[in-house]
Amino acid sequence: MNTYRSHTCDALTREDVGKTVRLAGWVHRVRDHGGVLFVDLRDHYGITQAICDPDSAAFAEVEAVRAEWCISIEGEVKARAPELVNPKIPTGEIEVFIRGIDVLGRAGELPLPVFGEPDYPEETRLRYRFLDLRRQSLHANMVLRSDVVRDLRERMWAQGFNEYQTPILTASSPEGARDFLVPSRLHPGKFYALPQAPQQFKQLIMVSGFDRYFQIAPCFRDEDPRSDRSPTDFYQLDMEMSFVEQEDVFATIEPVMRGCFERFGGGRKVDEVFPRISYAEAALKYGTDKPDLRNPIEMQVVSDHFRGSGFKIFADLLEKDGTEIRAIPAPTGGSRKFCDQMNKFAQEQGLPGMGYIFWRDGADGTEAAGPLAKNIGPERTEAIRRQLGLGVGDAAFFLGGRPSDFEGVAGRARTVIGDELGLTDQDRFAFCWIVDFPMYEKDDEGRLDFSHNPFSMPQGGIEALEGDPLEVKGYQYDLACNGYELISGAIRNHRPEIMFKAFEIAGYSEDEVRTRFGGMVNAFQYGAPPHGGCAAGIDRMVMLLADEQNIRQVIMFPMNQQAQDLMMGAPSDPTPEQMRELGLRVLPREA
Secondary structure, eight states: OOSSOSSOTTOOOGGGTTOEEEEEEEEEEEEEETTEEEEEEEOSSOEEEEEEOTTSTTHHHHHHOOTTOEEEEEEEEEEOOGGGOOTTSTTTTEEEEEEEEEEEEOOOSOSSOOSSOOOOOHHHHHHTHHHHTTSHHHHHHHHHHHHHHHHHHHHHHHTTOEEOOOOSSBOOOOSSSBOOEEEOSSSTTOEEEOOSSSHHHHHHHHHTTOOEEEEEEEEEOBOOOBTTBOSSEEEEEEEEEESOOHHHHHHHHHHHHHHHHHHHSTTOEEOSOOOEEEHHHHHHHHSSSSOOTTSOOOOEEOGGGTTTOSOHHHHHHTTSTTOEEEEEEETTOOSHHHHHHHHHHHHHTTSSOOEEEEEEEETTEEEEESHHHHHHHHHHHHHHHHHHTOOTTOEEEEEEEOHHHHHHHHHHHHHHHHHHTTOSOSSEEOEEEEEOOBSEEEOTTSOEEESSOTTBOBTTHHHHTTSOGGGOBBSEEEEEETTEEEEEEEEBOOOHHHHHHHHHHTTOOHHHHHHHSHHHHHHHTTTOOOEEEEEEEHHHHHHHHTTOSOGGGGSSSOOOTTSOBTTTTBSOOOOHHHHHHHTOOOOOOOO
């Protein structure tokens, strides 16, 4: 028998009645029922009920234990009375009568309870994460995460991929986020960067003749936190393939994602077909490049119905170049109360409001109501109703201006409408590929920059780069699921002359490209194969599978919203010796 345990706390059944066993774990809770002590003992695997009465030599010691003490007990397995069987746990038919106890680790007063699922301040939970992780829900999330990673690995190996590891210290690269820089002791004044992704290395692996690569890769980005994004680091299933086109990558990764979600999705339906939606179509219909297709609402352009109409705000707006009016259909949303609710939502988003029309029974059939309907008249409202396919009891909401100014709000409004009206299917994983991303975009100061991955192959090759950069599309793609981006990838630009031209448009000289990406540029001059790949965010995948709303619920030791590790005290002040060794000093921030 093992010194601490002969069985785990989920293993004992009626078949073990009469056996002497040893269990080890944490005291989940202690109950005193008329002098008989009931101890729920918990380990990684489950819970076993143990009992101790005054006839036991261990009674005084058992009476002293408190919640979260770590103990080992020895005793006899007994059958529970039929009326006391607990069918909710595997050990519910038995209990262990305690004959002896060893206290392995006492616990002081708990800063937060472990029993149950209390809503406790996140700061306390993160500071005492080792206790928080003992809670059933978080513990299950971490086991789920481990199972998902193992499943992904097995599926990649089954498809002929090999797992290789890439460096953690590397050179800075324009991946779209801030780098974490690491000062070099041996080369004062110079810095390594933690990789935002293994992008360049996995491309070099392809150039090196390895056909199919994958890695469960840590990535580091100094980003502002969100509920679905860690502010410091995350893990991804990173993969790359040689001699492939876009559809080859899709055909490879789709069964991996579908199979994983079918296995761990708790019975929720996983769409068989992953539709392809262009970036422009996604922005038009859904107001986002990561649409939730569980929501059936699709926005439409209705500008023609407002040109020259009595609704002067929209009519005047349409006189300006680059403007349009979009409608968000709201089936079953045809009440003034709901319309007022959505108008308030728009104001909370920083807009003056949101126009609306709703339809109800009238004396002559379907009747349009609302201020907007009165301004544009029955013929126009009827044309809008027919275009949107709406009827009595339905509504439509309207936003106008330059699409880039209102698309985000429109997309969020679509989500709220779908959720509030019960239109969104909550029992489904709906995947879709977003394709045909623009290669370039203008920043707030009007300068051209890469809109997505700078190492992507432009559609049309170098000839496409001779025209309007804003019209150039890349072989870039994202996989969205239920409103989250899970995968991002591309067919890579493996031709040096095309790479130089692509970076030139974004403001990088050939010398700068050679300096910053010298390893990759040099490699591409020696027979680089066409290649492409993608990376799937493991944290977000597990967040969806666990049905969590916050990514910190599926990360073992996450940072808080200010990118601080409250448990370990990071970031921390370096010692003067460390600063001298690195040749650094901290300058005060300018006021």
